[in-house]
Amino acid sequence: MPIIPDFPQSLLQEHMHWHHANHYDDPSQLPPGYGLNFLQFHRQFINKVYQWYNAQGLDPRLIAAWQGVPEAIRNTPCYNRQAEARVLYNPQSFGSADQLGLFLEQSNLHGCIHQEAARIYGEPYLNDFDLAPQSTLFYNIHGMIDQWYRNWERATGNARGAGSNASAGSARGRSGSRLAAGTRAKRSAVGGVSRSPGSKEPTRSAGLARLAGKAGAAGAAQEGPLRSGPSRTPAQPFISEAAGRGIRPYSKKPGAARSRKP
Numbered sequence: 001m002p003i004i005p006d007f008p009q010s011l012l013q014e015h016m017h018w019h020h021a022n023h024y025d026d027p028s029q030l031p032p033g034y035g036l037n038f039l040q041f042h043r044q045f046i047n048k049v050y051q052w053y054n055a056q057g058l059d060p061r062l063i064a065a066w067q068g069v070p071e072a073i074r075n076t077p078c079y080n081r082q083a084e085a086r087v088l089y090n091p092q093s094f095g096s097a098d099q100l101g102l103f104l105e106q107s108n109l110h111g112c113i114h115q116e117a118a119r120i121y122g123e124p125y126l127n128d129f130d131l132a133p134q135s136t137l138f139y140n141i142h143g144m145i146d147q148w149y150r151n152w153e154r155a156t157g158n159a160r161g162a163g164s165n166a167s168a169g170s171a172r173g174r175s176g177s178r179l180a181a182g183t184r185a186k187r188s189a190v191g192g193v194s195r196s197p198g199s200k201e202p203t204r205s206a207g208l209a210r211l212a213g214k215a216g217a218a219g220a221a222q223e224g225p226l227r228s229g230p231s232r233t234p235a236q237p238f239i240s241e242a243a244g245r246g247i248r249p250y251s252k253k254p255g256a257a258r259s260r261k262p
């Protein structure tokens with residue numbers, strides 16, 4: 001899948017610093033608060049990137065949230081289907097967003113999706129904290145995880161809670177970003193969503209609507225300024241520039257010098 005051109009260094013750094021500051025070698029040792037922090041950081045981060053990305057006129061479909069984890073990933077040994085089922089169908093079993101976020105890490109759902117998407121789609125960037133946000137797959141994945149978070153918010157009546165509006169400095173609060181869940185779903189379903197400058201939700205919804213019914217990003221890869229090549233599909237790994245560059249596993253410890261915790 002494509003690498004986003006001219007990705008802003010400042011955004012790359014923001015993601016890198018968060019992970020380096022919040023890294024724990026052992027997922028079972030993640031402290032209370034990590035889960036909420038993880039969900040909130042990535043929500044505001046992807047929204048910020050969506051805003052920048054859309055202003056570039058790049059194809060919004062390429063960074064739309066996956067509507068589900070592609071079967072190719074679900075069928076891998078590291079994928080925890082039971083964990084997925086709980087997140088999707090029993091979100092109210094998580095007493096807090098923090099519990100949900102911790103669970104995504106401790107069940108290895110997040111790590112496995114990154115790792116296997118990198119392997120299956122030939123996108124080693126995804127395995128590297130420092131590079132991952134340059135990959136369109138990062139937004140397919142984290143957009144989907146954010147939907148899981150929203151799903152939890154709806155199920156538990158926390159939709160207007162700290163989680164959904166905590167991203168100071170992002171585009172939250174502008175048009176479209178505070179639509180009620182039902183309204184958003186309806187607009188997404190009809191697909192007739194207009195895009196306005198500075199508003200990322202309608203664009204996301206439009207992308208989601210177009211992608212509806214397609215597994216993963218397969219249908220999104222071939223058009224627009226971000227092309228992955230005429231014959232490439234997500235199932236056909238390709239050699240990217242990152243190959244052989246000493247990519248660090250996403251779920252593993254980043255460079256020692258930068259791994260200090262705050």
Ligand SMILES: [Cu+2]
Nearest residue numbers: 015019042132
């Ligand atoms: Cu991240």
